[in-house]
Amino acid sequence: MRKSSALIHPVILCGGAGTRLWPASRECMPKQFARLVDLEQSTFQATMRRVAEPGLFARPTVIAAAESRFIVAEQLAQIGLPADIVLEPQGRDSAAAVAVAALHGARTDPEAIVLILAADHVIGDAEAFRRAVATAAAAARTGSIMTLGIEPTRPAADYGYIRRGAALSDDGGSRGPCAVERFVEKPDRAGAERLIAEGALWNSGYFLFRADTMLAELETFAPDVLAGARAALEAATTDLDFVRLDAAAFETIPKISIDYAVMERTGCAGVLPVSFAWSDVGTWDAVWSVLERDGDGNALRGRVEVIGTRNSLVHSEVEGLTTVVGLEDVVVVTTPDAVLVASKAQSGRVKELVGRLRAKAHPEADTHRRMYRPWGWYQRIDIGERFQVKRIMVTPGGRLSLQKHFHRAEHWVVVKGTAEVTLNERVALVHENEAIYLPIGSMHRLTNPGKIPLELIEVQVGSYTGEDDIIRVEDIYGR
Template sequence: MLIPLILSGGSGTRLWPISRRNLPKQFLSLAGKETLFQQTVQRSVALPEASAPIVVAADDHRFLAAEQLQELGVTNANILLEPVARNTAPAIAVGALQALDRDLDALILVLPADHLIGDTEAFTSAVTRARSLAEQGWLVTFGIRPDRAETGFGYIRRGDALEGDTFKVEQFVEKPRLDVAKTYLASGEYDWNSGMFLFRASRYLDELQHHAPAMLEAAKAALKKANTDLDFVRLDAEAFAAAPNDSIDYAVMEKTSHAAIVPISCGWSDIGSWDALWLAADKDANGNHVEGDVITLDTEGSLIHSHDRHLVATIGLKDVVVVTTPDATLVARRDASQEVKKVVDQLKASGRSEHDLHRVVRRPWGSYDSLESGDRFQVKRIVVKPGAALSLQMHHHRAEHWIVVKGVAEVTCDEKVFLLAENESTYLPLGSRHRLRNPGKVPVELIEVQSGSYLGEDDIIRFDDVYGRT
C-alpha cells in the first residue's frame, strides 16, 4: 500500500503579506486554480495504487485542511493535528505510526504541502523508480536536478549507482555560498534537496529507534494519548511537545547507511520566496508576472500582485516585487525577497497583528472582514456559509449590533430565537448569550458594529459550538 503523507504545518513567512500564520502559503492559490495543498493531494492520490492520504497539519489550520480536502472530494483522509510545531522528523513519525495501522508493510510518500510541480508525468515516473528501492529497504529522497547555482537550497551529492538512474546518497550539504553552489552545478554530481521521501513506514521507525529513540517514544505517546475530534486526530500536546525539534535530514537521513536518491527534473519549486514564485510563474513579454488590477510602464523582470481590488501602477522599475493586500504592501528588490522573514520577525517583536491575520479572517463557518476600528468601536462584515452557525457565546466587554444585508439569519439572543431578513437589524447587549445561524441555501452577509471597552477576539466565552471550540 502506497500512502501519501502530506506535511502541511509550515507558516510560509517569506511570502508575506499574502501568506500569514493564520492562512499560510500551502492553502493559497498561488499557481493555478487549486491551492498548493490541493495540488499536492491531487498529485499523490493520482499515483498508481495510492490510498487515501494522511495529512499532518497545525491545529490552527484544521478546518482549512478539511475544507480543501472536501472541495476535492477526498473524504477518507486521516488528519493528524500537531499541537506545537516540532519540525519534519516527529511529524513523519506520527504519520508512519498511523500508516502501520492500515498496513504493516505500508510505503509512505512524504510530500510537503507547499511545493509546485509542473511535470506530473516526470514526478510519477520518479515515484515508480523510488518505490522499487523502498521495497528493498532503502530510504529514498528525491533530488531536483539543478538548473542554476542556487544558495537557498540544501544539496545532496550522489554516490554509487544503484538501479535505473538511482544512486546511494554520498553526502547532504547545507545551503552553500554562491561560489560553492557554482562548483556544485558545474560538477553535475549534486542535486537540490527537495524534502520529498519514499520508504516503508516500518523502516523509517526502525531508523528512528536507532538514531533518535526519544523522538520515537514521544511520537508513540502523542498518538496513543490522542483524542478524536470530528474528523481530526488531536495529538497529545504534552507528549508531542517532548519530541526533539528536528528535521528528517538531521534525525535520520544524514545518519542512515541506507539513504538513496532519485534525481528528477519535474518543474519543481518550493515557492520559498517571491523570487521563487516569479521564476516558476508565467510571464509577459517584458518578463513580468502580474496578478489583479495592474498597469506596468517601462517595467521588466518584476512580480506585481494587487490583491485588494485597488489599481497598482508601476513606472520605470526592474526586478522588483510589489504585493498589496487590504492591510499591507510589500515593495522589495526581487533578489532580496528572502529577507521578507525579517519584516515578519519585526512585526512579531512589535506586537502587531499583520504577521498573523489577514484583514479577512476565515473561520469554519465562513469569514469576517474588519472594515473599520477606533476608540471603543469596530465594524466587521461577516459572511456565514449555508447551514453553518457561529458558537453560542457571550462577551464581557462589548455589545454588538447586527444588520443583515443579504440572506436570512437565525438569531439567538438569550431566550429568544428569531429570523432576521435583509435590511433588518438587532441589538445584542453586553453579557447576552447569542448565536448566529444561516438556515438557508445562500450565504448570509451582515454588518456587525461592536462597541465597548475591549474588542479583542479573545473576549469570547463559548457555551456550545458545532466545531468543538468550546
C-alpha cells in the same frame, strides 16, 4: 489494479508559516493554503490532487498544525478529496512528523510504502512526478529510504544538495535510483556551481520508505523522537474528523529535522534523479520565477497597472489599484492590511522584516484581516474610537458559538442569505435587508440555516471591541 498493500501512502506535511512570503502568507494562513501561484487552488490542494490516483496511492494523511485544522478541512471539502487529518499540538520539526507518518502507515501494513510530501511545492508535470514516485517506491520496497533529487537548473544557494553514489539497480544507470554519497548543506554560489559540475542534485525534501525501514532507523538514530511520536499517537484523541496527537507526549520530542536525525546518518539513503520543473517557492523571487510573465517579464495579478516596469511581480489581493512606475526587479504585494515592496534579489529578507514586525507587536505580522473560522470567516472593514465594523460570512449549516459580550452591543444587517438568530430565549429568522440588535450582555448565537452563504455587516458599538470580550457558552466546534 495493485493490491491495497502495494499502494503508496502519501503523507502531506502542512506545517510551517511561510513568513518569507509575507504579507500574503502569515501564521494564521500560511503559504501552503494561500492561492499564490495558482489563483484557482492552493499548493496544498494541488499537492492533494497530485496524489489522487487510486491505482497508485492510498487515502492520504495530512499532518497539520492544530490551528490550521479548519483551513485544511475547508480546502479538502473544496476539492472533494478525503484525507486523514492528524493534528500536531505544536511544531516539532520534520523528524517528529515523519515518525508519526511511519507509525500511522505501519498500522495498515508494516511494509507499507510511505511517501512524505511538502504541501508548499510547485511541480510542473504531475504525471512525471507520479512516474518518479512509482520508480522510487520500487527501490524503497527493497529497503532504501529514497529521496527525489531534482536536476539543478541554476546554481541555487538556497537549496541543499545531494551527491550521488553507486547505482542501486542495473537498469537505470546514473538516471535510475542511486545510493546517496553525501548530503550537502546550502552552499555558496561557487560551491553550488562545483556541486552541479560534479552531478549533485537538489534535495527536494520528498521521502519514500517502507514504514518498518524508517521505524528501524529512527529506533537506531533518534529513539526519543520515535518514543515521543509513538506515545503521542497512542494517546491521541479523535475530535470531529481530526486525530489530535497528545500534547504532553508530543512536546517531549526534540525539535530536529529528519535530515539531521536520520538521512545524514543512515546507510539506507537513496536518491532518484528527476528533471521535472520544481520549486519550493520559498521567496517572492521564487514565486515570480514560476509564474507566467508578459513580454516585459512582469507577472501581474489583480487590479494592477504598470509603466516602464520590467521583470517584476505585482500581486494584489485588494479591491483598489496597485501601480508601479519605472522600476525593475521588484516585488509589490498588496493585501487589505499590509503592503510589501521589495527588491526581488533581497526578497529573502522578508523573513527578517516579519521578525521586526513581531518584535514591534504589529498584529499584521501574523494575523490576516480576513480570519477563517470553522463556520466561515470575518473581516474587519472599519474601526473607530468606540466602534468596529465587520463583514461576516457563514457557510450553509455553519453555526457560531452561543456567546455574549460585556463591553459592546452589536447591530447585524443581513446583506445576503438568511440568518437564524438566537437572542436570549428568542429564535428569529433575519432575511436579506433586515437588521437585528443585540444589546450588551445579551446571550446570542448566529446560524446559517439556508443553502447559500449568509453574509452580514456587524456594527459593534461600545467602550471595548477586542476579540477577547467574548464568553462562549456552547460551541459545536469544540472551541
